[in-house]
Structure formats: structure tokens, C-alpha cells
Amino acid sequence: MRESYNEQLDSVRSDLADMCRMAEEAMASATTALLTADLALAEETIDSRGQIDLLATDWEHKAFSVLALQAPVALDLRIMVSGIHIVADLQRMGGLAIHIAELARRRHPAHVLPSEVEAVFAEMGRVAVSQAESTREVLLTRDPELAAKLQTADEEMDQLHRSLFVLTSAPDWPHGVPAAVDITLLGRFYERYSDHTVEVAKRVIFLATGEFRSEDS
Template sequence: MRTAYNEKLAALSEELAEMSQMAGEAMKKATTALLEGDLDLAEEVISSDTKIDALRSQAEEQAFGLLALQAPVAGDLRSVIAAIHSAGDLERMGDLALHVAKAARRRHPAKVLPEDVAPYFAEMGRVALDLAQDARQVILTRDVELAFTMESDDDAMDDLHRHLFTLLLSKDWPSGVAPAIDVTLLGRFYERFADHAVAVARRVVFMVTGKMPNTPEA
């Protein structure tokens, strides 16, 4: 009985890890579509989003099944609850990559980004992919130290996002209102992607230790 239960928990973790991998790859492709005006790549991201949605439904169904049929307690209960919340975060990461791809498609054949901000989005795409890959590793290994190191990458994403606003608010911004709106929205998509990846890592810390990071002692 216990062996079967552990196998189901392991299968659930594998599904979450696959979602993280897919979300990272989606954001990588969406970033390339954004920077290069690649319509085919944007369409690929858009059409593949349903696969991440389906995995979330599947993961939640399995998690609720474990709650209903096994009545887990203590660490097992934390694992199931964390998995349910993580599935939502991971699906949202996929949705944010979808938004980036849709922006690239909407402006095609023109490129969305002014040349002076394109390098920032290239770097934000790199950080987003790193975070998704780290989240996958944390899910599979329950590596608490790696989970904590993800905070520094999230800080790097926040710094990039803040610097974008510095450029947008500068009196020397040369590109007009419409590109400024695009840059503002797109920057927010990348920032939120990073936040959701870190949220997944924090839930793994909760699963392992019983406490969410930054939670004060009682």
C-alpha cells in the first residue's frame, strides 16, 4: 500500500517537472519569436499551450485522488497540497509565455521591441529559462539549497524589469507611446514568470521543512 502511494507521489512530481520544462521551453521560443519576429515559432508556442493546461488538469486530478482515497497526513499531506498549488503556478508560467508569443504574432511582420530594449528581453528570456529549469530540478530532487539560490535569479529579473522602467520614463525615450505600452506589458510577463517559478521552489521548501521561506518563527 505504501509503495503504491509513494509511486503515485513520484508520478505527480514527474508531471510537475514536465510542466516546468515545457513552460521554460515555451518562454525560450516565445522570446526568440519576440526578438526575431518569427511567426512560425510564435504559433508553435500558442498551439502547444493546451498541453500544459492538460497536464495541470491531470496533476490536480491525481492530487485530489490522493487526498480523497489515501487521507495523507504530515509530510505526505504537505506534498499533495504543494503539488496542487504548484500545478497552478506552472500553468500560469505557460500562459505568460503564451502572452509573449501572442504579442510577437500581433505585430508581425514588424518586430515588437525597439532595438534599444531588445538586449534586456534577451537577458530576461535567459533568466526565465534558467528559473524554469531550476524549478524542474527542485521538484525532482527536493533540493532546498537550489530552491533558495533561485531567489538571486529572481532578483536579477526584478533588476532588469526596473531598468526597463527607467528607460521608459526617460525624457530621451525615442520610440513613442505604443512601443512603451508593449514593453511595459512584456516586462511584466517576464517578471511574473520568474515569480511563479520561485513560488514553486518555495512550495518544495515547505514540503521538505514544513515551513514556507521567510515565514517567521511562531
């Protein structure tokens, strides 16, 4: 009985890592579609929503089954309760990547991004994918030190996000309001994606140490 219970716990941890991998792949392909106006890749990214949502639903069913039938205590209970929050963050990460792909599809065959901001978004995509990769490792290892390092990458994303405001609010911005609106919206998607990786990291730190740091701490 205990061996079966441990297998269930290992399974839910592995499923969280799989969800993170899907969100990571969605962000990578969404960014490429955005930078290249690749309609087929944008469509493929959008279609991945179903897989992410299905895995999230399956995970929640497994988690509630463990809570109802196994009565976990202490660390095991923290795993299940924290996992419910982590699933929500991972699902939102996937959704944000899909929003990027949807905007690339909506503007096709035109490119969404003016040349002035392409390098910024390429870097934002790189940072986001790197954060998701680190988040996946954190979920598998539950390493609180690695989890804490994700906040540094979040600061890098914040700096990139701020640089977009500098570019689009400059008096000599030549592309008008519609382009500025698209860029602002896309920048927000990347920033929120990054924020969710930090939230996952905080949950993992809670799992490892029993302490949860709020946004203000």
C-alpha cells in the first residue's frame, strides 16, 4: 500500500514537470512565430492548449484522489496542496504563450513587431524559456537554492519589459498607437509568464523549508 502511495506521489511530481515542459515549448514556438510571422507554427502553438489543459485536469484528479483516499500528512500534504497552486501557474504560463501565438496569427501575414523591438522580444523569449527550463528542474529536484535563483531572471525580464516602454513612449516613435498597443500587450504576456515561474519557485521553497514568502517579503 505504501509503495503504491509513493508511486502516486512520484507520478504527480513528474506530471508537474511535464506541464512545465509543455509551457516551455509553447513559449519557445510562440516567440519564433512572433519573430518570423510563421502562421503554421503559431497554429501549432495554439493547438497545444488542449494538451496543457488536459494534463492539468488529470493532475487535479490525481491530487484530489490522493487527498481523499490516502490522508497525507506533513510534507506529503504540502506537496499536494502546493501542487494545486503550481498547476494553476503552469496552466497560465501555457496560456500566456498561446496569447502571443494568437496575436502573431491575428496580424499575419504582417509582422507584429517593428524592427526596433525585435531584439528585445528575442531576448525576452530567451529569458522566458530559460526560466521555464529552470522551473522544470526545480520541480524535479525541489532544490530551494535553484528556486531562489529564478527571482534574478525575473529581474532581467522586468528590465527588458521597462525598455519597451522607453522605446514606445519616445517622441520620435514612428509606428503609431496600434503598434505600441500590440507591443505593450506582448510585453505584459512575457512579464506575467516570468512572474508565474517565480510563484512556482516560491511554492517549491515552501515544500523544501515549510516557509512561504509573500510578494512583499
